[in-house]
Structure formats: structure tokens, C-alpha cells
Amino acid sequence: xxxxxxxxxxxxxxxxMVGFVLLPVGMILYYALTTTSGQFTTxxxxxITASVHLKAxxxxxxxxxxxxxxxxxxxYPLAMILNNMNGKRHGLIVFIFILPMWMNFMLRILAWxxxxxxxxxxxxxxxxxxxxxxxxxxxxxxxVFCMVYDFLPFMILPIYNAMSRIxxxxxxxxxxxxxxxxxxxxxxxxxxxxxxxxxxxxxVFVPALTSFxxxxxxxxxxxxxxxxxxxxxxxxxxxxxxxxxxxxxLMVFVIVSMALMNSHGEEGGAGIC
Amino acid sequence: xxxxxxxxxxxxxxxSFFSGCGNKDSPNTLTVLNYGKYLEPEALELFEEETGIKxxxxxxxTPENMYTxxxxxxxDYDLICTSDYMVEKLIQEGQVQEIDFGNVxxxxxxxxxxxxxxxxxxxxxxxxxxxxxGTVGILYNRQMVDESKxxxxxxxxxxxYSGQIIMADSVxxxxxxxxxxxxxxxxxxxxxxxxxxxELLIQQKPLVYSYLVDEAQDEMIAENAAMAVVYSGEAxxxxxxxxxxxxxxxxxxxxxxxxSWFIPKTxxxxxxxxxxxxxxxxxxxxxxxxxxxxxxxxxxxAKESLDPExxxxxxxxxxxxxxxxxxxxxxxxxxSNTNLSILWKEIKSAD
Numbered sequence: 001x002x003x004x005x006x007x008x009x010x011x012x013x014x015x016x017m018v019g020f021v022l023l024p025v026g027m028i029l030y031y032a033l034t035t036t037s038g039q040f041t042t043x044x045x046x047x048i049t050a051s052v053h054l055k056a057x058x059x060x061x062x063x064x065x066x067x068x069x070x071x072x073x074x075x076y077p078l079a080m081i082l083n084n085m086n087g088k089r090h091g092l093i094v095f096i097f098i099l100p101m102w103m104n105f106m107l108r109i110l111a112w113x114x115x116x117x118x119x120x121x122x123x124x125x126x127x128x129x130x131x132x133x134x135x136x137x138x139x140x141x142x143x144v145f146c147m148v149y150d151f152l153p154f155m156i157l158p159i160y161n162a163m164s165r166i167x168x169x170x171x172x173x174x175x176x177x178x179x180x181x182x183x184x185x186x187x188x189x190x191x192x193x194x195x196x197x198x199x200x201x202x203x204v205f206v207p208a209l210t211s212f213x214x215x216x217x218x219x220x221x222x223x224x225x226x227x228x229x230x231x232x233x234x235x236x237x238x239x240x241x242x243x244x245x246x247x248x249x250l251m252v253f254v255i256v257s258m259a260l261m262n263s264h265g266e267e268g269g270a271g272i273c
Numbered sequence: 274x275x276x277x278x279x280x281x282x283x284x285x286x287x288x289s290f291f292s293g294c295g296n297k298d299s300p301n302t303l304t305v306l307n308y309g310k311y312l313e314p315e316a317l318e319l320f321e322e323e324t325g326i327k328x329x330x331x332x333x334x335t336p337e338n339m340y341t342x343x344x345x346x347x348x349d350y351d352l353i354c355t356s357d358y359m360v361e362k363l364i365q366e367g368q369v370q371e372i373d374f375g376n377v378x379x380x381x382x383x384x385x386x387x388x389x390x391x392x393x394x395x396x397x398x399x400x401x402x403x404x405x406x407g408t409v410g411i412l413y414n415r416q417m418v419d420e421s422k423x424x425x426x427x428x429x430x431x432x433x434y435s436g437q438i439i440m441a442d443s444v445x446x447x448x449x450x451x452x453x454x455x456x457x458x459x460x461x462x463x464x465x466x467x468x469x470x471x472e473l474l475i476q477q478k479p480l481v482y483s484y485l486v487d488e489a490q491d492e493m494i495a496e497n498a499a500m501a502v503v504y505s506g507e508a509x510x511x512x513x514x515x516x517x518x519x520x521x522x523x524x525x526x527x528x529x530x531x532x533s534w535f536i537p538k539t540x541x542x543x544x545x546x547x548x549x550x551x552x553x554x555x556x557x558x559x560x561x562x563x564x565x566x567x568x569x570x571x572x573x574x575a576k577e578s579l580d581p582e583x584x585x586x587x588x589x590x591x592x593x594x595x596x597x598x599x600x601x602x603x604x605x606x607x608x609s610n611t612n613l614s615i616l617w618k619e620i621k622s623a624d
Contacts, residue, residue, distance in 0.1 A: 052618040059622070118437075118482075118497040135436065138483045220483025221442045224622040236337045236444070237614050238344065 031244035044245025053229060053246065060225040061253075063140060064208035067147040068155075071204050072197070074148070075155040079193075083163045094160065097153055105150060109217050112146050113137065116218070138220030146218050147208050154207075155200035162196025163189070198261050205261075206254050226250055303545040304329040306339065306353045308532070311405075313565035320552050326545050335443065335486070343368075349539040352546040357531050358445075360401050361394035362604035369400045370536045376547035377402065379554035387571035390531055393601045401533035402550055405568035407505035408529050408591045408599055409446060410522035412490070414515075417499035423521045426454045428500070430473075435480045439492060439501035442484035444617045445602055446528070447474060450502060453525040459600050462609040471616045475623045484621070493518060504530070506568035509589045520588045522595050529591070529599035532568075 035041045047053060082090045100108060115121050116137040123133040136142045166189065174184045212227030219225075226246065233243035309332040317328050331348070333339045336359035343350060343363075363369050374380060380402055387403045395401045413423050417437065422428045429438055429450065441447050449459040451470035461467065482498045489501040490511040503511075508520035534553070536546050552558055559575035569590045570576060576584060583589060591599075605613065 050615075052615065052622050055622045056618075117492070117495070119495055120497075220481075220485070221621065222478070222481065222484065224618065228621075229618065232614075232618070235341060236335070237610070238337060238341050239611075239614075 028244045028247055031241050032248045033245075034241060036239070036241055041241075044241050045248060047242060048246060048249045052224075053226070056224050056226045056229045057249075057253075059140070059223070060209055060227065063144050063147065063225070064205050066144050067151065067208045068201055068205045070144070070148050071152050071155040072201065074152065075159050075200065076197070078156060079160040079163050079196075080189075082160055094157075097156055100149075101153055106213060106217075108150065109146055109214055112142075112149070113217055116142060137218065138222050140219070140223050142218040143215045143223050143225075146214050147211065150214070151204040151208060154203040158196040158199040158203070159193055160196070162193040166192050194264075198264060202258055202261050205257060209254065209257075210250060300542070301325060301545070302327045302329060303542050303549055304331070304348060304351045305549070306331045306333065306342065306350045308332065308354065309334060311354065311532075311566055313561045316553075316558050316561050319558070320549060323552075324545075324548060326548065328549075343537065343539075346539075349541050350537055351540040351542045352534060352549060353537055354404055354532055354534045356602070357391075357394045357533065358602040358604045360533055360535055363535070363537070364395060364400055365604065368538050370538055370540060370543065371399045372402065372536060372550070373543075373547060376544065377551045377554065379551050382554050382556060382559070382574045383571045384573045384576075387531065390529070390596075390601065391533060394531075394603070395533070401535045402554070403571045404532045404534055404553070405506070405566060405570060406529065406531040407568050408522050408595060409441075409449065409502065409504055409527050410508065410520055411500050412493050412503045412508045412511055412518060412520050413500040414493065414496060414498075414517050415519050416517050417496075420519075423500070423519075424524050426450050426523045426525050429502070430454075430477050430480070432480060434499050436482050437499035438477075438481050439489050439498045440474075440477070440481050440484050441489075441502045442486050444613055446502065447484075447617070447620075448613065449528050449602075453523070453527065456525070459528055460603040460605070462605060464612065467613065467616060471620060474620045478620065478623055504568075505588055505591060506566065509567050509586070512588065522591065522599075524598070526598040526600065527595075529596055529601055531601070 032044050033040060033042065035043070048057065082093055085093070116134065117123075118133070118137070120137075126133055136145070170192075171184055171188060174188050179187065210227050212225060212231050215223045215225045215228055216231075227250075230243050230246050230250070233239045233246065303326050305328060307330070311332075312330075317330060320326065321328055331342075331350075333342055336356045339353065339355050340359060340362070342348075343353065360369070383403060387406060388398050390406070391398060391401060391403055411423055411426075411428070413420075418428070418434070422431065428434070429440070440450075445459075448467070448470050451473040452459050452461060452466065454473065455466065455469055457463075457466045457470070483492070485492065485501070489503050490507045492498050493501050493503075493511050494514045496515070496517070503520075505520065505522075508518070512518050512520065534550055536543055540546055553562070554572065556572065556574040556578070559570050559572035560578065563570045563572075563575060563579070567589065576590070587595070
């Protein structure tokens with residue numbers, strides 16, 4: 001009886017899982033493997049090898065990788081700086097970094113579009129000082145820039161968390177035993193923060209790989225990522241089968257990248273999936 | 274405590290199972306699907322007041338979105354407004370019901386000229402009633418562009434304007450421009466002709482500032498670009514906000530579009546839909562909608578009561594010389610559509 005009640009309590013989650021996770025994935029699978037008239041086909045999946053789709057996929061991988069590396073490069077030193085600060089001030093700085101996340105993600109992208117446009121604020125200020133204008137909107141650089149801006153907190157927070165958990169005693173012990181600061185960094189700090197780095201990379205790389213809104217708004221329709229191809233297949237071409245096939249391929253890339261990162265992260269402790 | 278909680282869970286479950294069944298098919302409603310910002314909300318209230326029919330009003334962005342929404346079948350629409358080629362596609366698929374014009378007597382207010390134009394997609398004028406119409410052309414900034422050249426689509430390939438050109442982010446409209454320069458029909462399905470148009474568009478890509486649809490007018494008002502390919506109505510709207518802007522329909526010809534109402538097969542309240550159509554054809558309601566949308570209305574009575582200045586504006590009401598040079602879009606067969614969307618993706622991913 002008690003058991004049944006427990007199962008009932010799990011009901012909402014069960015419905016959530018079935019209705020919003022399993023069922024959609026099942027439908028994607030079904031659409032991906034059928035033609036518009038419902039016959040079996042693998043064409044939707046193999047069409048990833050069409051040159052346009054491959055190009056879009058590689059561009060997505062390239063931009064996502066660039067975004068992840070930039071985020072990592074910016075976040076790691078920052079996390080170290082934050083960690084060395086005294087209590088009150090670092091709380092404030094962490095707060096400032098999280099602050100933009102209180103605002104809607106689309107609004108922030110639109111704001112950047114305004115700032116970067118030909119007659120936008122940035123170019124007006126540059127022009128006022130007689131400097132050449134910035135011609136970055138509607139290029140892949142603008143897309144990477146905005147991805148970094150949007151996803152940076154997801155990299156900083158896990159690294160900072162991992163770093164703040166390192167006991168000062170451990171570092172002091174290493175120093176007592178004669179390790180220089182470089183050795184301390186590579187032998188103690190880096191391995192102990194690896195779990196944070198891995199979660200950070202996953203939390204940045206995966207959304208960057210699958211994003212389409214940023215490239216749509218800041219790429220001016222000139223930057224075609226795999227996410228845009230899929231969106232177009234669903235919304236413009238009414239070809240849900242092709243869209244599902246390509247989504248499935250993208251899912252494989254996401255799963256592979258997560259598995260890859262987790263296998264590296266295991267010695268550091270916590271993984272994500 | 275636990276008992277109450279699990280009871281609650283059950284209740285929620287039961288509700289979620291049955292919520293789909295409530296409230297359906299009450300006789301005095303009307304479900305309408307229309308482009309965004311394409312009907313004065315006040316008109317809906319008036320209709321509800323006058324007839325007591327409750328209107329469920331929904332909006333969409335592009336005809337392709339509409340098609341997806343309609344075909345998904347979750348809602349039974351009673352009345353839909355969309356563009357010419359999409360109406361034709363749905364007629365061909367047998368998804369459209371004949372309108373009983375006896376129930377829409379005020380359709381006589383509409384200029385028969387536009388029913389003639391409608392024949393290109395609804396040959397016997399049985400299925401659709403025109404709502405607004407217009408053309409596609411170049412919206413440009415007089416301070417930034419040599420006005421002697423805007424009478425031709427070729428200006429969109431002029432390297433002097435590199436980085437200041439906004440193209441349409443829509444397959445058919447962008448191909449229309451290239452096909453017109455090449456002197457082909459904008460409804461061609463000839464692979465060679467489409468390929469030529471594609472090469473032209475790829476050649477143009479380095480000069481393009483961005484590919485946009487709805488935001489093009491905002492970018493032009495903000496003077497972020499020198500020219501943009503837009504619908505005539507959007508140009509009329511943009512002109513209100515920035516005096517430097519002007520509009521031209523190039524001499525090579527263009528696309529004339531007619532947005533029309535039709536009653537889909539799924540309609541559950543056909544009579545209400547016809548009442549609503551009659552209501553829309555009324556002079557005062559047409560005026561209300563014109564003031565809100567600012568596209569050319571086919572309603573003669575409404576047009577006659579406008580300011581003479583607006584009536585004669587070639588931007589809002591394209592003159593017949595221009596319309597005669599324009600073609601109406603036709604739906605393409607599935608193979609050509611797939612072909613075209615691949616060509617388009619190749620343009621979008623070109624370097």
C-alpha cells in the first residue's frame with residue numbers, strides 16, 4: 001500500500017518524462033525514419049552528408065568550439081581572482097556576473113543587435129572620437145561574441161564552485177613540501193577543478209552547438225548553422241521528416257561530446273550525464 | 274497528509290486527461306487565423322458586440338508557418354487569411370470550401386478588378402475574397418542612394434552599396450528579384466533558370482548587409498542600410514517615420530500579391546465565417562482596417578472616402594501600369610519546392 005502511494009507521488013514526474021521527453025524523442029525518431037507519405041527511409045539522416053548540411057554542421061562545431069575556448073580562457077583566471085578575494089567583495093562580483101541572467105535571453109540578443117548595428121551606439125561613439133566604425137554585425141564573429149556573452153556565467157560558476165571547495169590546507173601542504181606556485185597550480189589546483197571545467201564546457205558547448213536564435217538575429221541570415229537548417233525545415237519547408245533526421249544527427253553529436261567530456265572528467269569527480 | 278497529496282495528484286491527472294474535451298463546439302464562436310498585425314482589434318470587438326459571436330483570433334508570420342499550423346490540425350479554423358500562392362496550394366489540395374456569396378452581399382463593395390487578379394489562383398472566384406494587396410519593390414534612402422538607378426533591380430548588385438543592402442529572407446521573394454533581372458518568370462521551375470538566378474544571388478551575397486523580412490523596415494527607418502527589398506505596405510509604413518525614405522518598383526517587373534480570406538474544409542462555423550466576411554467588406558470596417566494595416570484595400574467605397582493624397586499615393590495603391598508589369602506567385606510542385614529550398618540553403622551558407 002505504502003509502495004503504491006510512493007509510486008503515485010512519482011506520477012507527475014512520470015507524466016512529465018513520458019509526455020515531454022520520451023514521446024517527443026519517439027516522434028522525432030519516427031519522423032526521421034519515414035518519408036512524408038509514411039514509408040521507411042534513412043534518407044533524412046543520410047542527408048546530413050549533403051554539402052550544404054555538412055557545411056552548416058562544421059560551421060556550428062567551429063563556432064561552438066571557439067565560443068567554448070574563449071569562455072574557458074576568460075573564466076578560469078576570473079574564477080582564480082574571485083577565489084582569492086575576501087568574502088564581501090567576491091559576493092558582489094559573482095552577483096554582477098549573474099545579473100544579466102535575470103533578463104530574458106532573446107532581449108539581450110536584440111540589445112546587442114541594436115548596439116552593434118551600423119548606426120548603433122558603439123559606432124556612434126567610435127565615430128565621435130574619429131575612429132573607424134565596427135563592421136561586425138551579421139558576421140560569424142558577432143555570433144560567437146554573443147554566444148560568449150550569453151553562456152559565460154555557465155562556465156564561470158562551476159569552475160568557481162570547484163575552486164572554492166579546495167581547502168587552503170591542501171595548497172599550504174603542497175607549498176610546505178617544496179612545490180613552487182606553478183607546480184601547485186598544475187598538480188593541485190587544476191586537477192581539483194577539473195570537474196568544474198568539464199561541467200562548464202558541457203554547459204557552454206552543447207547550447208552553443210544547437211543554437212539558432214543568435215545566428216538568426218546577429219548573423220543577419222548570412223550565417224547558416226545546423227540549428228537554422230533544422231528550424232527552416234520545420235517552419236518554412238513543412239518537411240518535419242528532414243528536420244527530425246537532422247535533429248537526430250545533432251543529438252548524436254551532443255551525446256558524443258558529453259560522453260567524451262565525462263570520460264575525461266571522471267578522475268576529477270563529478271560528471272554530468 | 275500523504276493521502277490528501279496523492280488525491281491531489283490524481284485530481285490533477287484526471288483534469289489533464291479531460292481538459293482537452295471541454296468547451297468544444299459551442300455554436301456561437303468563430304476561429305480566425307490571420308497574419309500578425311493584420312486586423313484592427315477594435316473591429317473584432319465591434320463584431321462580437323453586433324452579432325454576439327465570440328471570435329477566437331490567432332496570428333502567424335509567414336504563409337509557410339500558416340500551412341504548418343493548419344496542417345498540424347490541432348485547431349479547427351473557420352476562416353483563414355493568407356497569400357495568393359498558398360490559397361492556390363490549399364485549393365489544389367482540396368482543403369478549401371466554396372464561399373456562399375449570397376451570404377456576403379457586401380462583397381460588391383470590392384473592386385471587380387481585384388477579383389480578376391484573384392482568378393490567377395482562384396480561377397472561378399469561388400473560394401476566396403481579397404483583403405489587401407500590394408507589390409514588392411525597393412525601399413531606399415534618398416540621401417544614400419543615386420535615385421536615377423533605383424528603377425532597376427540591378428542596383429542591388431552595385432558594389433558602391435556594399436554592406437548597405439537588405440535582401441528578403443524569403444526564398445520566393447529573393448529568387449523573384451534575380452529571376453526578374455534575368456528576364457524569367459518568377460514562377461519558373463526550369464532548373465537551369467533557377468540555377469542562373471542562384472548564381473546571381475550568391476554573387477550578391479558579399480554586398481548584402483542582412484537577409485530580413487519583418488525587421489527590414491525598422492532597419493531602414495534607423496538608417497542602418499541604404500536599401501531594402503520590401504512589400505509596398507511596409508514601405509508606406511516606413512515612409513511615415515523617416516522622410517528620407519522612398520519606394521520604387523523596378524521596371525523589370527515584380528511580384529503582385531493578394532492576401533485573401535478563405536474558409537478551410539475544417540470549418541465548423543461556416544455561416545459565422547461568412548457573416549464575418551460580410552462584416553469585413555463593410556465600408557467603415559474596411560476603413561478601420563486600412564488605417565491600422567496601411568496596405569492597399571480592394572474596397573472601392575473605403576478607398577473613395579480616404580484623403581485624396583493617400584488615394585493617389587503610388588506606394589499604397591500601385592497604379593495599373595505597375596501592376597500590369599507584375600506577376601502573381603504560383604505554388605510550385607513538391608520537387609521544385611525541394612529543389613528551390615536546397616538552392617536557397619546553398620546561398621545562405623555560401624561564403
